[in-house]
Amino acid sequence: xxxxxxxxxxxxxxxxxxxxxxxxxxxxxxxxxxxxxxxxxxxxxxxxxxxxxxxxxxxxxxxxxxxxxxxxxxxxxxxxxxxxxxxxxxxxxxxxxxxxxxxxxxxxxxxxxxxxxxxxxxxxxxxxxxxxxxxxxxxxxxxxxxxxxxxxxxxxxxxx
Ligand SMILES: Cc1cc2nc3c(=O)[nH]c(=O)nc-3n(C[C@H](O)[C@H](O)[C@H](O)COP(=O)(O)O)c2cc1C
Numbered sequence: 335x336x337x338x339x340x341x342x343x344x345x346x347x348x349x350x351x352x353x354x355x356x357x358x359x360x361x362x363x364x365x366x367x368x369x370x371x372x373x374x375x376x377x378x379x380x381x382x383x384x385x386x387x388x389x390x391x392x393x394x395x396x397x398x399x400x401x402x403x404x405x406x407x408x409x410x411x412x413x414x415x416x417x418x419x420x421x422x423x424x425x426x427x428x429x430x431x432x433x434x435x436x437x438x439x440x441x442x443x444x445x446x447x448x449x450x451x452x453x454x455x456x457x458x459x460x461x462x463x464x465x466x467x468x469x470x471x472x473x474x475x476x477x478x479x480x481x482x483x484x485x486x487x488x489x490x491x492x493x494x
Contacts, residue, residue: 336361337359342394359494361381375406375411379414386418415448425456425457425458432472436462450468452466452467455472
């Protein structure tokens, strides 16, 4: 299986997670700023990662380069999404970017995989939830950093 991880990151947290994921699955990690449409297409598992900013928006490079995703042919492709956020400071929009990317890839006909349980987090609202689950992997390196490794490992074993 070939895995491509495409991420955006302001402060480096999401970049770090993308590189950890790529090492664990011998994948390629690509910054959305440098990504091409074919990076979305030429893999068997596509993993997208974004932090949430500004009370519930995608990271700015994702916003600026979203057309690369929108023009990609990922119909039927397995796509998994992870997001970084801060549930204590932003409890009403925790990891909203996961939900935004979920809507984008769903509209393109992708098969979204890697839903996770919301237990173990403490927040009030999230656009990443559908039917009581996160539609991807929620990570909080600001307040639950010590859980990241375990969460990433469990998620990848679910995906691979
Ligand atoms: C101005 C600002 C707004 C933020 N808004 C949210 C938010 O709405 N929801 C959330 O879960 N996290 C929010 N965060 C937390 C970041 O998503 C989190 O720190 C993330 O790990 C940053 O990733 P990066 O270092 O890859 O940029 C915000 C952080 C900042 C500085």
